[in-house]
Amino acid sequence: MSEKYTFKILRFDPQTGQAPYWQSYEVPQLKEGMSVLDGLLYIQQYLDGSLGFRTSCRAGVCGSCAMHIAGTYRLACETQVKFLSTTTITVRPLSHIPIIKDLVVDMTPFYEKYEKIKPYLMPGTNDVDEHHERLQSRSDREKLDNIIDCILCGACYASCPMTAADPEYLGPAALMKANRFVVDSRDDNVGERLQIVGDEHGIFRCHTAFNCTEVCPKHLDPAGSIANLKRKHLSVKIMKVRPQ
Numbered sequence: 014m015s016e017k018y019t020f021k022i023l024r025f026d027p028q029t030g031q032a033p034y035w036q037s038y039e040v041p042q043l044k045e046g047m048s049v050l051d052g053l054l055y056i057q058q059y060l061d062g063s064l065g066f067r068t069s070c071r072a073g074v075c076g077s078c079a080m081h082i083a084g085t086y087r088l089a090c091e092t093q094v095k096f097l098s099t100t101t102i103t104v105r106p107l108s109h110i111p112i113i114k115d116l117v118v119d120m121t122p123f124y125e126k127y128e129k130i131k132p133y134l135m136p137g138t139n140d141v142d143e144h145h146e147r148l149q150s151r152s153d154r155e156k157l158d159n160i161i162d163c164i165l166c167g168a169c170y171a172s173c174p175m176t177a178a179d180p181e182y183l184g185p186a187a188l189m190k191a192n193r194f195v196v197d198s199r200d201d202n203v204g205e206r207l208q209i210v211g212d213e214h215g216i217f218r219c220h221t222a223f224n225c226t227e228v229c230p231k232h233l234d235p236a237g238s239i240a241n242l243k244r245k246h247l248s249v250k251i252m253k254v255r256p257q
């Protein structure tokens with residue numbers, strides 16, 4: 014077990030006008046199972062109170078501590094330093110999202126895109142009784158298993174080359190959420206959803222790099238969701254060209 018770690022953190026405060034720079038901190042081994050978040054909290058409490066980062070649940074649930082750690086996007090609270098293959102741990106904020114300060118990013122564009130795909134159940138106009146229970150078979154519920162657990166951390170979004178190339182691109186998290194409702198047997202608005210995701214900044218912008226699936230801390234498959242949306246979108250188009 015290493016006695017200490019060097020946290021090399023990308024610092025940036027847009028209000029100062031100073032360019033981003035790397036700053037290093039020596040952090041002792043605090044406990045068995047020490048996480049990157051433990052290290053950041055130590056730095057903020059004992060070494061440099063000006064360091065900015067987000068955290069809330071400290072249990073891999075809220076998604077607020079996603080950042081680029083030792084070469085890839087991870088949750089700081091879930092990442093134990095002993096499993097990183099280095100004692101010099103580089104940490105920088107999520108990419109393709111404006112920085113507010115240090116590791117804190119402005120998630121507004123991310124959530125605006127999320128809102129565009131209408132991330133809620135739309136049971137259809139015939140379903141007038143909003144108080145009744147909407148039953149779902151076990152097999153239909155199982156279709157949502159690898160989609161529904163997204164915590165909106167933004168790791169997939171930051172890893173995606175298309176969110177860098179096209180600032181309007183909806184991004185993997187929003188598209189996976191759209192697929193979550195397209196697949197849901199209780200939703201009755203597939204046509205509108207496919208129209209939203211099929212525009213010039215939607216599914217066909219995805220070049221299937223698979224970065225999103227690779228970095229997802231919940232082991233979900235946004236790339237697979239986008240592929241499913243593409244399939245559905247194209248099959249609707251073909252049906253229109255060649256009606257049965």
Ligand code: FES
Nearest residue numbers: 071075076078090
């Ligand atoms: S603090 Fe909530 S996921 Fe890390």
